[in-house]
Amino acid sequence: QVHLVESGGGLVQPGGSLTLSCAVSEDITRIIAMRWYRQAPGKEREWVAAMTGGGNTAHAQPVRGRFTISRDTSKNTIYLQMRDLKPEDTALYLCNANDNIWGRGTQVTVSS
Numbered sequence: 001q002v003h004l005v006e007s008g009g010g011l012v013q014p015g016g017s018l019t020l021s022c023a024v025s026e027d028i029t030r031i032i033a034m035r036w037y038r039q040a041p042g043k044e045r046e047w048v049a050a051m052t053g054g055g056n057t058a059h060a061q062p063v064r065g066r067f068t069i070s071r072d073t074s075k076n077t078i079y080l081q082m083r084d085l086k087p088e089d090t091a092l093y094l095c096n097a098n099d100n101i102w103g104r105g106t107q108v109t110v111s112s
Contacts, residue, residue: 002026004095009106012085020080020106022095028071029053031097034078036069038091038108048093049080063089085110 003025012018020036028034036048049059049069057069068081078095090110095103 002031002097002101004097004101004103006093006095006103006106009093009108011109011111013112014086014110016085016110017081017083018085018108019082020093020108022078022080022103024076024078024095024097026076027073028076028078029073033098034069034071035096035099036078036080037094037096038089039094039105040088040091043091045094046091051078082108087111 005023006020008018008020031053033050033052035050037045038048039045047060048063049067051057051069051071059067066084070079087110092105092107094105
């Protein structure tokens with residue numbers, strides 16, 4: 001069973017930056033797809049970004065150009081680099097592996 005542990009969330013001012021990490025218990029190149037999702041209070045869970053085991057990436061339209069998914073295969077870690085953060089980016093950010101394995105999430109709050 002793959003285990004995922006997110007970290008790096010916090011409180012940031014609008015326009016600021018954060019980098020989230022997702023530590024994976026197995027070789028990430030063997031996982032078909034790693035994804036970041038987010039869920040704001042009272043809203044449905046929203047897909048944010050994805051990376052395949054082969055390294056191909058995709059980003060949801062609301063974050064395209066501001067967020068970047070990346071990885072360090074030597075650390076089995078997936079990252080979500082976020083810049084130009086907006087209040088509407090406030091959410092619990094969750095890491096997902098192969099659609100059915102979830103971490104507990106890390107909270108991002110964008111507020112002045």
